[in-house]
Amino acid sequence: MIGKGKSISHTGASMAYGWNQEKNAEIVYSQHLAGDDPKEVTEEFKIIQEQNERTKNNTLSFVLSPTVEDGRMLSKKQLKELTGKFITEMKLKERQAIAFVHKDKQHTHIHLYVNRIGFDGRAYKDNFIGKRSQHAAERVAMDMGLTTVREVQLEKLNEQKRVRAVIRQTHEKVMAEMKPRDFDSYIGYMKKNRVKVIPSINKQKKLQGFRFEYKGHNLKGSEVHRSMSGGKLAIQIANNSERGIQLQKANSIQLSGKAIDLGANLAASIAKRALKMVIKRALDQGIGM
Incomplete structure (x- = not known):
């Protein structure tokens, strides 16, 4: 499984992409949220983000991509478990978060959005967020018996x-x-x-x-x-x-x-x-x- 992460400022547009029905988007994980559409969730994010106006890139955007073979076998329950484990690995349990699964092009992958601003108004440190995301995804893959990126790379090399x-x-x-x-x-x-x-x-x-x-x-x-x-x-x-x-x-x-x-x-x-x-x-x- 591959994990990618970055900080973004365009929360609403990204959220709308994640909820794209043309890609058979489906919510697989949600915490500390009540909204039923991208606009409502974005507004809930903003209420918390207003406590820290200095942070411009105030949303964390992640993509979790199991291999094609693993993606075909994962149920909605397992995708929720995968997302929860990743959030725990990244120490993001106490923040607003929502995740969608896309199954377009037969490649199952998850778009996860987490409020970078916590309920205490502090910004989550995003230094080396890309590398940390990959390491967290590796640990989750190993824990769930999924193919890790290293195994994929080794197979490609062979x-x-x-x-x-x-x-x-x-x-x-x-x-x-x-x-x-x-x-x-x-x-x-x-x-x-x-x-x-x-x-x-x-x-x-x-x-x-x-x-x-x-x-x-x-x-x-x-x-x-x-x-x-x-x-x-x-x-x-x-x-x-x-x-x-x-x-x-x-x-x-x-x-x-x-x-x-x-x-x-x-x-x-x-x-x-x-x-x-x-x-x-x-x-x-x-x-x-």
């Missing part, structure tokens, strides 16, 4: 490792079996193996490398493996041709039928490899011996 491995294996297979002689053929062979290769164009509109897309993941070549950076990929492709990758005027190449200028590093890698191949051919032919 999934990315699997994706990187598949892309690299596909790259090595294409290089070993198909031996592409230019970028276009390499891109085509990778596509046939369900990996999309996307030219990476910088702000100067020059090709500086490639990104690899597979099953919703989009990674730079160097993120997949250091051997798949733009320059090293160019060298591998150049090795498959006796003449190497042919540069056109002004350090450009043909890519998808268009002349594309190369970034300095990529152009240098191709030029350096081409020079080595010229020298090798000369030595093989006995020139300069």
Whole structure:
């Protein structure tokens, strides 16, 4: 579960969003309040907030987001329990609060609004509120047996490792079996193996490398493996041709039928490899011996 929090001044507008019926909003928690609509609750907040006119951001706004899987299983009673535990963790039990659940886009999440001004007129300290919210959400998730943000991050990391491995294996297979002689053929062979290769164009509109897309993941070549950076990929492709990758005027190449200028590093890698191949051919032919 992910928890986010901040201090806001636009209480009425936020409350109205939380109570948005188009998002199937439903009240799941309320304390120290009697109002039946956003306007009435906002007015109740204001009565207390008038005791502390120096505090401008006088409402605390939180969003509690269980994972999609957890959200599907949580009942209204459990959502109320979750919200109550979070409020307790944040030490907000003695303040006005109201929470709504949204179930739009199949993603259950809670919007919680708490009066930052207490009944004694003092403002709740909101320093590091975002980080504190996340830590509180983690503790609540662990207490209720829900997936924590760390577990989500670990799963994403493991999934990315699997994706990187598949892309690299596909790259090595294409290089070993198909031996592409230019970028276009390499891109085509990778596509046939369900990996999309996307030219990476910088702000100067020059090709500086490639990104690899597979099953919703989009990674730079160097993120997949250091051997798949733009320059090293160019060298591998150049090795498959006796003449190497042919540069056109002004350090450009043909890519998808268009002349594309190369970034300095990529152009240098191709030029350096081409020079080595010229020298090798000369030595093989006995020139300069």
